[in-house]
Amino acid sequence: MSTGQDYTDARPLQVRMADDLRRKIETGELGQGAQLPTYDDLAREYLCSLAVARKAVDLLRQQGLVITKQGLGSFVRERSAMVRHGVERYARHHWKGIEPATILGAEATNQGRKATRIIRGLGVTPAPALVAERLGIAEGTDVWARKRTTFLDGRPNQLADSYYPLAIAQGTPLMEEETGPGGDFARLDEAGHSPTRIREEWHARMPSGPERAALRLPDGTPVIDFIRTIIDQSGEPVEVMLSVIAGDTTSFIYEFPVPD
Amino acid sequence: MSTGQDYTDARPLQVRMADDLRRKIETGELGQGAQLPTYDDLAREYLCSLAVARKAVDLLRQQGLVITKQGLGSFVRERSAMVRHGVERYARHHWKGIEPATILGAEATNQGRKATRIIRGLGVTPAPALVAERLGIAEGTDVWARKRTTFLDGRPNQLADSYYPLAIAQGTPLMEEETGPGGDFARLDEAGHSPTRIREEWHARMPSGPERAALRLPDGTPVIDFIRTIIDQSGEPVEVMLSVIAGDTTSFIYEFPVPD
DNA sequence: TAGTGGTCTAGACCACTAG
């Protein structure tokens, strides 16, 4: 066969084609950004129908290796620059220092990126179950919600919804669009609830259709379901953030002592 | 139209069908494990070809919402039980206590799961770049590698490759198949390199074909690329573990104080 | 306009499962 395939290989043709292409990508024969053969070329080369050639490329798209552009072609996906989220991003001096900034803003700047954000919603809402559990209140209790989308260098990378007990947010800039220098951490601190401990819980999953659209995710890109709880000096949970984070532009680093 | 679709909806039919099905899953009309309509049913209902019905279900598979079983049907995917990895799993008393166990073993037992593992490889190997950087040695320097696959309740959930500087592993049970009670943490401790700090770095991505096969991952399941560095009492890195973790059975929890 | 990927049809035949 012209492809050099072992004819005893019983795998479906579309899988063999995908593996051949994947090998070329991994060896660098097809470098980042390089154009793949067109569907027509693949169909000719492998003596198959267009549908099969398409399916082969689809398999690679689902692995996040390839992107397709209508009218242009299929291309080896380029690795996105990642923001690294470290424990250090929460350090007091970032939000309580000489020139206090938001957590994300300071971190992005440190890594040469630009963070922006829009407010998607602001108001009283019944606490979702995940929030209620962590705030120690009944599901459906009214809480203050602050929903926003954050962007890195113009690309959306996070759908972040923060929830505060009403008694804590009441009368503070947490209820405003702009929370001011130091962001929510500084405002909680001023309100007598100094952020003292952080709990982060997460797992990875594939995005739903609407999430893919909202985060403008390429094919084959997972998201992180992320829950952050801020705990104050008396051990009280004062904010729960539910966040969906674009998986291709985000990495995390934790460093901590071995517990006893 | 029989489906109640707005005829001005310009989205492709396959997408509308997928969204209809997704809505039924999210509202619970199609509960976990419930069978979806067959491709034939869908094609009849939406007056489309089988290929389009198939594509609609494919979209949901890629989101991890649906699994298909040849000869049986398509089903709403059931949420897998997750192991929660917390900072506490590294606690000294787990590997240095009365009845020392492996980190993973102790954690699984606590959560009512059963952890097993096989050794995939054991021997001297040139250090990969990711390892060399973190051990502070030149890429390609010989190190001791210990590659294993871990299982939870019989399902593979992690491809974990640990690398040790030769001088540290030499003459210790780290070179054996069985590292004994307390695992590698206890052996490092005995060798004068007490695990003192942990650094964990990770991001999410889609698995390659071989990884999907090795971890027996359903469609639409991401993996976590996970790098763990163990640092001893003098600040020296003594082990780097490169791991690929099944995303659908793993969640993480970190809790830590806000740094100054 | 030519060339690319995207959607869709109308089939054929194979592989697997349950009864």
Add this chain to the structure above:
DNA sequence: TAGTGGTCTAGACCACTAT
């Protein structure tokens, strides 16, 4: 055996991009 999903063919036509 009947019914399901999986692979594949051989087209048609649309949407988008570059020139």
